[in-house]
Amino acid sequence: xxxxxxxxxxxxxxxxxxxxxxxxxxxxxxxxxxxxxxxxxxxxxxxxxxxxxxxxxxxxxxxxxxxxxxxxxxxxxxxxxxxxxxxxxxxxxxxxxxxxxxxxxxxxxxxxxxxxxxxxxxxxxxxxxxxxxxxxxxxxxxxxxxxxxxxxxxxxxxxxxxxxxxxxxxxxxxxxxxxxxxxxxxxxxxxxxxxxxxxxxxxxxxxxxxxxxxxxxxxxxxxxxxxxxxxxxxxxxxxxxxxxxxxxxxxxxxxxxxxxxxxxxxxxxxxxxxxxxxxxxxxxxxxxxxxxxxxxxxxxxxxxxxxxxxxxxxxxxxxxxxxxxxxxxxxxxxxxxxxxxxxxxxxxxxxxxxxxxxx
Numbered sequence: 001x002x003x004x005x006x007x008x009x010x011x012x013x014x015x016x017x018x019x020x021x022x023x024x025x026x027x028x029x030x031x032x033x034x035x036x037x038x039x040x041x042x043x044x045x046x047x048x049x050x051x052x053x054x055x056x057x058x059x060x061x062x063x064x065x066x067x068x069x070x071x072x073x074x075x076x077x078x079x080x081x082x083x084x085x086x087x088x089x090x091x092x093x094x095x096x097x098x099x100x101x102x103x104x105x106x107x108x109x110x111x112x113x114x115x116x117x118x119x120x121x122x123x124x125x126x127x128x129x130x131x132x133x134x135x136x137x138x139x140x141x142x143x144x145x146x147x148x149x150x151x152x153x154x155x156x157x158x159x160x161x162x163x164x165x166x167x168x169x170x171x172x173x174x175x176x177x178x179x180x181x182x183x184x185x186x187x188x189x190x191x192x193x194x195x196x197x198x199x200x201x202x203x204x205x206x207x208x209x210x211x212x213x214x215x216x217x218x219x220x221x222x223x224x225x226x227x228x229x230x231x232x233x234x235x236x237x238x239x240x241x242x243x244x245x246x247x248x249x250x251x252x253x254x255x256x257x258x259x260x261x262x263x264x265x266x267x268x269x270x271x272x273x274x275x276x277x278x279x280x281x282x283x284x285x286x287x288x289x290x291x292x293x294x295x296x297x298x299x300x301x302x303x304x305x306x307x308x309x310x311x312x313x314x315x316x317x318x319x320x321x322x323x324x325x326x327x328x329x330x331x332x333x334x335x336x337x338x339x340x341x342x343x344x345x346x347x348x349x350x351x352x353x354x355x356x357x358x359x
Contacts, residue, residue, distance in 0.1 A: 002165040003158055003257070003286075009264045013047040013292040021046040021344065028347045029355045037317070041295070041340035048268045048293055053345055054177070056338055059106035061180035061327040062167055062258055063090060063097055066114025066250035067142030069151065070229070071187035075222040077212040080142075083186045084117035090184070090326075091134055097182055097326035104331045106180065109133045109171075113163050114185070114250025116142035137163040140250050143191075146229040150246045151191065157245035157253050161282075164257020165264075172265035179262050179269045180297075180334060181276040182327020183251045186212075189302060192278035194226045194247035196304040198235050199281055200311050207304030209274070209323075240285035248282070255279030260286065263293040270295045270330040270337070273322060274302035277309060284312045297333035298322055 021043040026032045033039065045054050065087050071080045089095045090110045101108045110133070112119060119136065139159045143151040152160070168179065189211035196207040204226045210219060226247075233246035244253050256279040262269035263283075271280045271294050283290045296314035299305060301323040309316060317333045350357045 002162040003260070006165055006260060006264045007287050010260070010287050010289050012289045014050060017047040017050055018043050020052060025344060027349045028343070029350055029353050030347070035343055038340035038343050041337045042344035044295070045268055045337065045341050046344070048266055050266065054341065056177045056341060058176040059104060059178050059180070059334055060109055060171055060176050061097060061101050061106050061182050061330055062109050062111060063182035063184055063327050064111045064113050064164070064251035064254035065184040066140070066188070067116040068185055068187040068191060068249055069143050069145035070147060070190050070225060072145055073147055073221065073225045074218065075190045075211070075214070075225055076187040077214050077218070078186050080116065080186050083184060084115050084119070086184050087112065087115060087119070088122060095326060096324055096328045097331065100328050100331035104334045106331055106334060107133070108327070109135060109167070111163065111167060111254060112136045112138050113160055113254045114138060114140045114142060137166070139163065143249055146191065146194070146233065146247050147225050150233055151248055152245045152250070154241060154245045157241055157248065160250045160253025161257035161260065164254040164259070165261040168258050168261020168265055168267070172267055177267065178334060178337070179258060179267055180327050180330030181255045181258060181269065181272050181279065182330060183255065183272070183275040183325050185249060185251050185275070188249050188251065188275050190222060190226060191247055191249045191252060192275045193304050194229055195243055195252070195278045195281065196308050197226065198230060198237050198243050198247065199240070199285065200307050202307055204230070207307050209302035209304060240282045244282050251275070252279045252282065256282035256286070259283035259290050259294065263287070263290040267293070268295060268337070269293055270297050270333050271314070272297050272327050272330040273300035273325055274305040274308070275325055276330070277305055281308050281312060295333060295337060297329035
């Protein structure tokens with residue numbers, strides 16, 4: 001299993017590279033620290049890559065797609081069929097992630113890790129299409145209804161993580177320098193909320209949001225469904241794979257694996273919204289050093305997102321009231337991170353500009 005073999009290669013970032021980057025930033029033609037978090041982002045990129053002048057020339061956002069048996073409980077405003085319909089929209093280049101990834105100069109890779117649909121009907125194959133690249137790594141055809149039993153077996157959950165690791169390893173070899181995470185899966189805020197409740201100790205009510213825009217009555221159903229699933233399956237909060245298998249989702253596992261793989265390959269990874277951050281929490285709980293390689297793209301409107309970010313110790317870059325998923329926030333945050341790196345690499349030093357330093 002990829003997960004077992006890769007964990008030993010993940011370590012915390014080297015503080016010497018942070019110190020080197022800080023000295024360079026302090027010598028640029030500006031008051032020290034005056035560009036705030038842009039400087040923080042540059043330091044983190046330098047320390048992750050262990051390169052004093054890194055490049056982010058090849059960028060990719062992975063949108064993992066999967067269905068959820070718990071959708072049968074009426075927890076979403078949209079029918080399950082929207083998952084596979086949106087995958088087709090991604091491939092035609094018409095979704096929000098396609099637009100924002102183009103704006104960021106990033107490729108989009110759509111990974112079918114658990115969609116309850118046979119895409120061969122539409123002729124989709126693992127080949128470049130208009131909007132991105134479609135990759136079929138189907139572990140399950142939708143998870144099982146977690147209100148009635150475990151969403152996945154432990155083996156399926158590990159295989160989902162392994163898919164994410166495979167994506168990270170493969171795209172690292174292709175020369176990609178920065179990854180973004182994304183998701184597509186109707187009802188996937190329900191397993192994300194369940195993961196958040198189990199692993200943070202917060203009440204289900206505190207961390208359960210409106211997802212696709214459900215009303216009060218549906219929200220109450222959603223809360224009860226999550227409570228029932230947790231009570232029935234009794235996921236172990238000290239065993240993240242157990243939590244993922246019992247109340248998680250295939251795409252959440254794939255995202256966790258991508259983050260683990262990114263850390264092992266010393267590649268920065270931009271975490272999108274609530275669902276992606278649930279995957280990040282799984283990755284962090286498996287290997288805490290993965291945190292050093294993560295950037296939190298934004299603060300989602302989903303109420304549980306802040307709780308998970310605080311649990312990991314991540315501070316979001318943007319706060320734009322986003323709640324779409326797909327990797328849209330990650331694509332936007334890549335632009336800000338790039339801005340920080342360009343300041344670091346392109347701004348003149350005091351000596352180069354002939355500007356006097358402070359006395």
